[in-house]
Amino acid sequence: MTEFDELKYLTGFGNEHATADPRVPDALPVGQNSPQKCAHGLYAEQLSGTAFTAPRSQNQRSWLYRIRPSVIHRPFETINGNGDHWTNNFSSFPPNPNQYRWNPFPLPTKEGVTFVDNLYTVCGGGDVVSRSGLAIHQFSCNASMENTAMYNSDGDFLIVPQQGALEITTEFGRLLVNPQEIIVIPQGIRFSVSVRGPSRGYILEVYGTHFQLPDLGPIGANGLANPRDFETPVAWFEDIDVDFTIINKYQGSWFQAKQGHSPFDVVAWHGNYVPYKYDLKKFMVINTVSFDHCDPSIFTVLTAPSVKHGTAIADFVIFPPRWGCADNTFRPPYYHRNCMSEYMGLITGCYEAKEGGFKPGGGSLHSMMTPHGPDFACFEMASNADLKPQRVAEGTMSFMFESSLNMVITNWAIHENVDKDYYKDWQPLKKHFTLPK
8 A cells, every 4th residue: 555545536527626735725826827926936837738729618728836837957858768669650661451469568577667668659540740640559667767757748648557556646646547447648747657566558649639528419418437437636746856857758759858856846736637537447338228239439438539520539448347138139249340440458357259369468450441350259159149138248348449540550569479360260250151942
C-alpha cells in the first residue's frame, strides 16, 4: 500500500472542476482567472486544449495556479527516445494487408527500464504534423521515472495497463491506474509514471482530436460508460528544488530540457481540460435480447471523432463479461470485412472468438477490408451449441482500437513477436454448402 491507494478523486466526464490542495485551501482566485497578484505568490497559467474560438460546448481549457510557471526550463535538445522502435511517421513503411497477431509484448530483461524508455510503435496512420491521425503503441517497464516527466505535444494518450498498477503523477494531481482501468492524458499535460513491479500495456495516441463520450441516440440518457464514473485527480503539489528532466514528444521526435524544480507544483486549478481515469468494470453493457449479433459499436467507451460526422479517428471499444441470450443466432462475432481498421488487445482472460492463440498482453490487427472472424473451433462449437442463456467472456476483458484510417505496420512490428501461424486459424473451415434436392 502507498499513498496512491488512498487517493480521492473528482467525478464526472467533461465537468468544470475546481480544486485546491488542502494544505493551501484558499489558493484559487474567486471571480476571476488572472489576478494582478495571485494568492501565496503563485503564478496563473492557462493550458488550452482547443482553440480559443472553439464552440463553448467543445471548448477545453484549464487554469493552473503554480509555484513557478512552466516556461522556466533550459532549451530543448534532441534525444534518441526509444531507439529505433518508435515513430509517428508511417509514410516510409510498405503496405501489408495481412491479418496480424502478436504474442504478448515482452517485459524488460534488464533492470531500470522506465515507461518513457520502452515505448514501442506497432502501427498507425495519418500525419502528426498536420494533426490528423493516430498511432498504437505498447509499453513495458520495471522502474519508476525519477525526477523525470514527459508530455506529448502531438496529441492525447489513452493508456491501457495490462499488467501492473501505474502510479501516475500529473500537473493536476495523482492517479492510481490498475489493470482493467484506463487513463487519458490529454495533449500537453506533464506526467510521470511509477510502477510497483514489471508492468506493461497498450497506448492509443490520437492527434488533432480529443476523446469524448459517444452519443447514445435511442439508447436514451443512460448506459455504456456513464459520465459520473470518470475520475479526475484533486490538486496536489510538491515544492522541491532538484535537477528535473522534462521530456517532450514533438512532431513525433523526442526532446529533453533540464530545469531546477519539479513541474508538479500546481497548488490549485480549475477547468475542464484534465487527465482522467475510468474503471472498465463499470461499463453498462447493451446487448440483444432477441436475435442476431449486435455491431461492436454498442461497446464503445470513448470516441475521438474526425471531421466527418459519425466517423472516428479512433474508437475505444471493450468486450466485457455479459449475458448472451440471442435466439436462433450465431452468437460470436460474425465474419467481417470493414471500411475501418481494427486493432485488438487482451487485458485478461480468453477472447471468445479465438480461445487459442490470443493471449493477454498480445494484440491483433485486421486492416481495412481484410477479412476476419471466428476461428474454426469457435465456428463449429457456436454453430452447434445449445442456445441457452449463458455468460459470455466471464473473467475476460478485451478491447479494440478502431479507426477510419488505414493502419500501417512498422517494419519492426512486421517481424518481431509475430504469431506467424495466425492465418491457420481459418484454414480448417469446412465447406458445408449443399444444393437443395
